[in-house]
Amino acid sequence: MKTSIISRISLGAMSTVLAVAGAAPAFAQTQDKPTELGGVTVTDTAIDDQEAETSYKVSRSIGATRTDTALVDVPQSVTVVPVKQIADQAANSIGDAIRYVPGVFSSQGEGNRETLSFRGNSTTGDFFVDGVRDDIQTYRDLYNIDRLEVFKGPNAMIFGRGGVGGLINRVTKVADSRQHIAGRLEAGSFDHYRGQIDIGAPASEVLSLRLTGVYQNSGSYRDGVDYERWGLNPTATLALGPDTTVSVGYEHFEDNRVADRGVSSYLGQPLRTRRGQFFGDPGNSPTWTDTDAGTLFIEHRFSETVSIRNRTRYAEYDKFYRNVFAGAVNTTT
Structure with missing residues (x-):
């Protein structure tokens, strides 16, 4: 009896498969012709102008290429520390703000100036503000800063002479x-x-x-x-x-x-x-x-x-x- 039942189930399953296979061409023939959609042209960006104040993500920079360019299109390693992150960390100095920036750390600077190390290259002069050189040997505050832009690697094409490790640019409010x-x-x-x-x-x-x-x-x-x-x-x-x-x-x-x-x-x-x-x-x-x-x-x-x-x-x-x-x-x- 068990053998007979199994045989019937197998035959039934085969009949069902054959029925579906036979109906498939007829089903396909009844479908309407696919609708062709028109093209879409994007003329604006979804980037928020105030994103540095509301999130840790910053999507574009003017300092990187001297043009308003999305960071994804900048051929360089760029890390942006926005003012929201600076406030959340209660960071009052550049040394505090770059604590979580990979490849960059702060040195002592003999107790009278900031010294940063970019990818192992120490410097006291590769500091900029709004894209203009600001290499006085002192400590800088972040009270008037909208964001910090950290550029890693040589930057002579945009910023002129400087260290090979990188530089830091303060964007003011x-x-x-x-x-x-x-x-x-x-x-x-x-x-x-x-x-x-x-x-x-x-x-x-x-x-x-x-x-x-x-x-x-x-x-x-x-x-x-x-x-x-x-x-x-x-x-x-x-x-x-x-x-x-x-x-x-x-x-x-x-x-x-x-x-x-x-x-x-x-x-x-x-x-x-x-x-x-x-x-x-x-x-x-x-x-x-x-x-x-x-x-x-x-x-x-x-x-x-x-x-x-x-x-x-x-x-x-x-x-x-x-x-x-x-x-x-x-x-x-």
Whole structure:
């Protein structure tokens, strides 16, 4: 009986398959002719102009090629750190902001300047602001920064002379006909206090204004080390017609601190000492920088595909530093 049942099931299955196979041509013949769809031309982009303020993703850059180009089309390794990520990290310096950028890390810089290493190449001069060289040896704040652009690899074609490892470009905040009301207050250990503001709004149909500012006063876990900094950066933008824009800005920034060169080493390792020990003389190791910089930016759009831009920057820096630090280790003691 089991054999008979199996035979019947097999025969039934074969009949079903033959019936479907025989019906397939007839089914295909009853279908209508496929509809042909028309072409679609994309003339705009889905990139958000304010994406640096709302997400960690930035899709395009002007600094990379001096044109408004999507990063996917830039033939270079570019990492952008947007202002949202900077705020979420509470990063106050370039060294803090590039902590999660692959291939780049921050060195000590003798306690009086920023030093970055791009793919193993150390540099203190490959710093730019809005695409213009800014290689003074000091510490830069991020209170007026919209994003950081990190370019890895040689950049002589666009940025001129420089190190082979890469460079970093700060893109500043400017008046942009939108309303901005933001601020941040910080307080922490070792007498750390910091406040910053970002206020902007359109004053009329053709004029918009913006002001960013910061004040910080902090101590350190190291004995005798402290620093104070403050800065203001007002900007104004004029819309001279639908195709012409003029932006002007001025920044005054001061940084005063004690140069801390870290812990001395012996036999290839840091000395075992208490955490707050200062090697040298903090009272005779001051470093300060005063910055005054003015910027003029003009852009005219001839068409949707052709435009001309010019940025003029004049900056004056006053810098002083003196280090009293430990020399060789006295092995006799």
